[in-house]
Amino acid sequence: MNFDGKQIMEVTKELVSISSPSGNTDEVISFVEDTLEKLGVKSYRNNKGGLIATIKGQDDTKHRMVTAHVDTLGAMVKEIKPDGRLKLSMIGGFRWNAVEGEYCEIETSSGKRYSGTILLHQTSVHVYKNNGEIKRDDVNMEVRLDERVSSKEDVEKLGIEVGDFISFDPRVQITESGFIKSRHLDDKASVAILIDVIKKMKEQSADLPYTTHFLISNNEEIGYGGNSNIPEETTEYLAVDMGAIGDGQATDEYTASICAKDSSGPYHYRLRKQLVAIAEENKIGYKVDIYPYYGSDASAAIRAGADVKHALIGPGVDASHAFERTHADALKHTASLVYHYLTAKMID
Template identity: 35%
Template sequence: MPRLTIDTKYLTNQLKALLAIPSPTGYTDTIVRYVSRELERLGLTVELTRRGAIRALWQGSRRASARAIVSHVDTLGAQVKALKPNGRLELVPIGTWSARFAEGARVMLFSDKGTYRGTILPLKASGHTFNLDIDTAPIGWDHVELRVDALARDRHELMRLGIEIGDIVAIDPQPEFLDNGFIVSRHLDNKGGVAVMLAALEAMEREKTVTPVDIHWLFTIAEEVGVGAASILTPDIASMVAVDNGTSAPGQNSSEFGVTVAMADQTGPFDYHLTKKLVRLCQEEDIRYQKDIFRYYRSDSASAIEAGHDVRTALITFGVDASHGWERIHVHALRSLAELITAYVTSPVEIERDRNLHAGLKGFTRQPLAEAEQDLASDSDPAE
């Protein structure tokens, strides 16, 4: 079945709604409820793990050799490290991101007594006081502090407000959706991926799509701290495609247009056969694509493999400029990813051996050239 038509208005509306819900790692209950209700509205059966990762099942023609599509709902953020004598708060990051991009951010702090607005500032923030010293101040989380927009002149007044060590701080996304298709916001990693998955599902439901195997739609809650899909997979899942951001930056081949297929990240190459199939689908369905390798990057796929899951993994991405900072994407990439997902989930199963957890040599895959000098003519294994 060819790729389906994606409703880009639905896609961008979902992205706007997702961005409006704060969800730093460790504070994801609200966005889990939102995504779960939307999945149920689209007709899927939804279940949650103990901590809130989402499994939604699209029933296919058979259960064995099931496929999974995964993205994460959690984002970068911060946490209160200390209450300072001057009434400000020391912070530590949630996830890996630079304090360079934290400076000037408007935030929401969640305490047991309620929420507070605030701003992350460098320790020397007043130009009229520090003059050029502001420009030479070092960069790092030890050199910023959170100013809470409440009466908090010292540590005791912070305590009176109910603010404590460990409180979660969500960074405002401040999104802009431009008429030319560009989208600028924090946290496009990976609310863009979640919106892409929902848009693909909306198209499948609208077209009453039939898939050859069950499709598991997975949404993890701790990818930014390395947990990701470590504990969400079931044994019947044979292959998993992660949807996340690529890195449009000097030295990279990612693009803000089309699909960027990741060939490897810092944990090593992705599955040869699954990646080749995704590239072939892009070619057959006339979906713009490019390939890239990420050196300082890990995804839900990496966490699944490291946890010991015997599953084929791949990573398809939308190119993000200034990832983990002031991020920018284009709706063309989001739409292209959703199109590729619809083409993949409806495509025939080519490696029938994958329905078994363990099997013999018969039906095992073959990579070109690796066995060229061996006489395996009687073996009709698939190449992809």
Template identity: 40%
Template sequence: MKHLRIDTEYLLDILLKLLFTPSPAGYTDRVVHLICEELERLDVPFELTRRGAIRATLKGENERPNKAIVAHIDTLGAMVKALKPNGRLQLVPIGHWNSRFAEGARCTLFTDIGQHRGTILPLKASGHTFGPEIDKQEGGWDHVEFRIDERVFELQDLLHLGVHVGDFVAIDTSPEVTATGFINARHLDDKAGAALLMAAVKAVKENDVRLPVDCHPLFTISEEVGSGASAALHKDVAEMLTIDNGTTAPGQNSSEFGSTICMADMSGPFDYHLTHRIIQICQEFQIPHQRDVFKYYRSDSAAALEAGNDVRTALVTFGIDASHGYERIHQEALESVAELVAIYMQSPPLYARDRFEMGPRAGFPTVPG
């Protein structure tokens, strides 16, 4: 195993391309094509599931037991719940996010025949009209509406535009990269993960690294609504490393710098042996890292296990401030996680017996105690 240089310019470029490609869960075809085009450019073979999850393959010296590394390319968003008499739209969220982060957001509405720009606003949005009432109104998705940037004043105007219940709304990401290395945007969860995974793939390809076993970069399309990596795996995968965001908030041990290894989330502990292999790599190659536990969090790993895949899972994260809101990360964390991922791709499988779904006791590991 060797430390590979990550092309940070490429990482940032692909991240911005992803951020400017709308992909709320359920409306992900455009971003799927973007990733596929990039994999083709890097000469990495891949397959698609029926709905568009991507399974790429970096060939190794052995086919099994192989490993997968997963990031998701779907995001939060909204959907039209009702057309209102005043020409505005009632919304419901796609994925779990608070409406206070939606208030004031610029958005794109996708109808069957076109797209329209607009803004999500609280029901009482004008201080000049409602005065102190705007500070007293209730929060929640029932108390916001979508104002479309068209000449619409009543429900009939919306119908003439071709607006329907169930139309998708994508939230502008509004990215900004500062001179100090901070990246601010919506949907860094998990487009930053997808970008750093692509950067790690590029590093492995350009350095012509020989991998011990097949490695499958996966890009899932429904993590924000729970199903995530439930469909893109195959039975030869013994280890799966998930890349996602870590929450840098009071009471958490995550950081916007280095790699954060998640030991457990709301679905339970991650695989002891794979998690400690990831920690060992960080220690051996001097990758800054910390450990954390997330109480209100689940990822592609949970979806894979709940779908019946008997696979060892681990979760490595880049620290995000204000997750599921207007998020902030630091480029240093993306570099650290990409370096870690590129080294993990080169690592041998944890246990030879893992090439079989079922086997004898011989070769089965034990935890220290």
């Protein structure tokens, strides 16, 4: 089965262009919901706001679940300062230096949106001699609003208040050399992969061996996106999420990454070996890797007590939780691995 990485990148571009920090994902969930509807796939939302679609298979006594998450890193308004700047509270695990200087958007509870920039309070080197030595933390980082405000009262008149969501500008670009670089490829690239896999299944009238549930989770970045709504018949659970790249890592931007272990411990050994065998049999580019500071929807499900064989795969993504990048090849290899896994027999 041939997948077009460039086509997956275009869907990824649409997804990352929709703001969806954990806790505020209705708009992007609606986008995925509408996309699946056009493919003839019905879905429903769980109480947490995630989206679940089911394709019935030949065997309805054993089920598979596949997840990818559509929520992203972000922030909330923690405090309105006396000078009209905003203090922030993080959503998800990133470092302030990763978003310093980034454009952002503040969404009020009434739906109004305002632009701003995330800055160190002591940004001006013409005023603050020790600018480079100041710690980037909750105390010193703030949002400069693109509005004529100079007091807390000015900001409040705009309708901005504590608890309003702040999203980061993705700055998405697709290059002629086959890369997509953007914030939030974690994990919207994987959501685009699942959409493309489902599309191929519909086009090919693929008859799945087992009933398969696709969960687009919306709380993964805060630890509990895929830990519920797992039918009793589910015996295998596959999370599709980014592969982490860095010193000592095998993962690259051109292949599918198969995770052997992350901070939650080892993934199911026999299921991991089956994924490797599927990749080799179908000439799919892959790397097996360990992610030392990482958790997934699959590990969240295990922690919640799900009695399943769990696995984690995904496209290799550089600079995770910062300004990320991957290549069309990683997207197509991962899509192919997901497709061939879902059309294969389960392990004993």
